[in-house]
Amino acid sequence: MDHLLLLMMLLVCSSGLQAERELNSTEPGVRLVGGESRCAGALEVEHEGEWRPVGEGYSPWTLKAAGVVCRELDCGSAVSVGRREESSGRPVWWIRPDCVESGSALRECAGSSSSFYFLNLTCSDSVRLLGGTGLCSGRLEVNSDPSDPSWSSVCEADFDQQDAQVVCRQLGCGAPSVLQGALYGEGEAPMGTKEFQCGGHESALLDCSSASERSTCSPGTAVSLTCSEPGGVQLVGGESRCAGRLELEHQGEWRPVWGSPWTLKAAGVACRKLDCGSAVSVGRRVESSMRSVWWIRPDCVESGSALRECAASDSSSYFLNLTCSDSVRLLGGTGLCSGRLEVNSDSSWSSVCEADFDQQDAQVVCRQLGCGAPSVLQGALYGEGEAPMGTKEFQCGGHESALLDCSSASERSTCSPGTAVSLTCSDPGVQLVGGESRCAGALELEYEGEWRPVWSYSPWTLKAAGVACRELDCGSAVSVGERKESSMRSVWWIRPDCVQSGSALRECAASDSSSYFLNLTCSDKLFQPNISVSSSMYGVSGAQQQGFQAFRGSTFTISCSIQPQYPGGSFLLSSSTHNYTQPAVNHSAHFLFPAAEPAHQGNYSCVYHVSAFSQNFSSESRLLSVTVTGVPSDPEPFIIRAVVLPLTQLLVTVGLYFYCKATRGRRPSRQEDIELDYDDLGVPAEEEGAQGAE
The missing domain is CATH 3.10.250.10 (SRCR-like domain)
Known part of the structure; x- marks a missing residue:
């Protein structure tokens, strides 16, 4: 009896602890309320112990984001997403759809706010397609018992074209186009499935009559289904069917398309769907009144999702205008x-x-x-x-x-x-203007014959800025910021994530207006230093020399210099056996070798080092070959030529100068005239004197 009492106490305690854990759990609950089933209605999330509806913010929710909620509720696929409006605002959880689509949990994407608009979702409830390319293709799975959360595949032998029509309709897709076993993976061999017997007009697969359950069927025979994408796409009001306002038919209604500025990369998806070649331009048209639109985020389209998956109901007076290359x-x-x-x-x-x-x-x-x-x-x-x-x-x-x-x-x-x-x-031009060099300033892009500054609501990272720096041949990105002007002007709006994905700047550009502009600073590529050599003995300069020969014991100087680019820095004169360092003074340094020795032979280069923008940069010159030869075999001629002869010439010149100065101005006597028959030029002195007198 005591053992039984102890066991009961343990069970009570453990259940209490479990209840406490559930109460204190930080993982939020998710539910749909007010709909026809547990898989339809207003989306509510429990967060920090409070149930609140999810409000619709500046980014309307798409089917792609709603699909995350449907899967979390074990409710199949998302069929529709809309909004409900109330007359008074109330606290909501504001959840960004792109955050949800990225794979983050709802709780991670939730922020407290207030709104008049609340999200309404409808999920497919009892059918879903897995492993396909979108919401309208995949391996079919069915949940035939709402009280049992298990899903099972369907045998190919138990499913026909009429059944497929019902499933496609239930998923909000178009007519079935492909019905094949194991097209999107085999999954587990279907067990305990029903043979559905639809007429093709039912609204849900479980509304169809069904035969008795089959115990099992062969592997590789699970039904894979591809439904056509619902609705159409068209360009209206342009000069051809490949130009004009983009319109999408979705949920049986044609509406214009709008969203955050569309890029050429996103517009290219619509052009390809229209069989209109490539996107050439994308812009916007403004009308005087608001109307219903399909709001489509360009990044959702660029990710490979179908237009329908990226569409959300909204209203706007702005509409997308596209031009495709047509032919x-x-x-x-x-x-x-x-x-x-x-x-x-x-x-x-x-x-x-x-x-x-x-x-x-x-x-x-x-x-x-x-x-x-x-x-x-x-x-x-x-x-x-x-x-x-x-x-x-x-x-x-x-x-x-x-x-x-x-x-x-x-x-x-x-x-x-x-x-x-x-x-x-070739791609359009890119430039940085208004900075201290060509590698710093406001980023501008030439596109459609027009230079405009670049801007984005999403902050640019150094990784994105590095793409522009490399295109400018300016090294790597050092800093990225913004500059504000007093008035609005036309800009190219470029999302950094589009650039980082490897797309060209032009593909990521969309027309917009702003008073903010991107300012970049790139590391710039250092100029190549110059290396030269000179010798006091011969006075020769080696600025253009590939090699230099010095006599042993002679003096020579190797000079390093660089074009002005950054202040300061230092030069390293390097060879295989020697390294010498000097600071750069006026962008140059001079390395003196007072007595050349064979050990000084080698290939020298100048390496310039400088610190800028909290980074270290370096650049190396070409190689200069230096060889040292021995003193000539007979040193005397060398000494005579180098020292005695110049000194002798100097003494003779000085002697002649003083002699001429002493004899100038006094007339020589007759005797002196006779004795000085000829001067150094071979002219008789008497004759010369006579000519002077006359």
């Missing part, structure tokens, strides 16, 4: 301005034979794509693709605005593999 595109390159050329001349894309394409044609294509002048034109540089067939020989003058505006010769039936044109156009 030309570059594939497989490093960005929008390089790749294998393909042309759409008759509702189908084909490569172009290298023999049918020249520099003038390339100029037109680069201009049509919004890129700079062509820099590389080569066959199969970016992959061969298929051998071009039925292509035209273009005959452009170089001034046309589009390749199809050029005249063309008759079509060629085919050409050899590996000869499809690959083209690289």
Whole structure:
């Protein structure tokens, strides 16, 4: 009896501790309230012991973010996300959708705020697709018992086209396009699944009648399903179907698209979906009144998600305007301005034979794509693709605005593999202005023929700034900040995460306006030092010498210098056997060798070291070869030539100077005239005197 009482006390204590742990748990609860089921309604999160609705902030929630909540609730996939408005504000948890999409827990992304708008979600409840490329593809799993949180695959033999129609509809997707076993992974062999018998009109798979459960089925036969993406995409109001206002059909409604400034990289997704080549420009149009829009974040699109996954309901008076290249595109390159050329001349894309394409044609294509002048034109540089067939020989003058505006010769039936044109156009210009050097100042980008400063709401990191520094051939980024002006002006809005992903600055640029501008300082590349040598004996300068020969015991000087760039610094004169260091004075240093010895032989270089921006930089000169030879075999001629002869010449010159000075001004006597028959020039003195008298 005592043992039984003790056991009961232990159970009570343990349950109390468990309850206390649950009460004090910092992990928040998540629920949907006010909907037709536990998998639909207003999103609420328990955080710090308080249940609050989740408010919709400046970034509307997308299906991609809502899918995280649905999975956490074990409610399948996200079908719709919207908002509910109340007349009075109340405390909410404000959760950024991009934070949730990045893989962070809801609690990590939560911040306290107040709002009039609250998130409403609908999840697919009893069906989900796993392992696919988006919300509308994957391996099918079904939860047929709400009280049991287990999911199971479906046997391929128990599922047909009518069943697939119901599942696609329940997920908010379009009609089924592919129905195949194990297309998106086998998963576990389906066990205890039902054979569904849908008519195709039901709103949910569990509304369909079903046969008795199958105990098991063969591995590799789990149903994989691909539904078409719902809705369409179109550009309206432009000069062609490949230009105009971007509109998306979603949840049965056509609306314009808006979002944080769209980049060319994001716009390219829409152009490809429209089969309109590459994105050339992206901008915005303003209308006088607000209207419903699909708000789509460009970074969500750039990540590879479908437009529908990135769409959220919102209202705005701003709408996206896109222009696509229409009939030309570059594939497989490093960005929008390089790749294998393909042309759409008759509702189908084909490569172009290298023999049918020249520099003038390339100029037109680069201009049509919004890129700079062509820099590389080569066959199969970016992959061969298929051998071009039925292509035209273009005959452009170089001034046309589009390749199809050029005249063309008759079509060629085919050409050899590996000869499809690959083209690289130059990117637009980048510069830093207003700083102390060309490697410091406000970052400006030339795009669409216009220089504008660069700005972004997301702070730029040194990693992103380093991309601009490298493009400017200015070393690495040292600092990045902002400068504010009193008035707004047009800017190129560039997200740092887009640049850091490896995309070119142009691909990440979107038109915007701001009074803030980015200021960068790059480390700059040090100039190469100069190395020269001189000898007091010969007075020769070695500024252009590759080598220098010194006699043993002679004096020579090696000088290091560098163009003015940074104050201070030091020079290291280095060879394989010697290292000498001097501070840089007026950007130079002089190393004296008073007596040359064989040990001084070697290849010397000047290495300049300087500290700037809290970093150390160095640069090395070319090599200078120094050899030391012995004193000549007979030293006397050397001594006579170097010392005695110059001294003798000096004495003779001084003697003649004083002699002439002493004899100038007094007339010699007749006797003296006779004795001095000739002067040093061989002229008779008497005759000379006579000529002077006359």
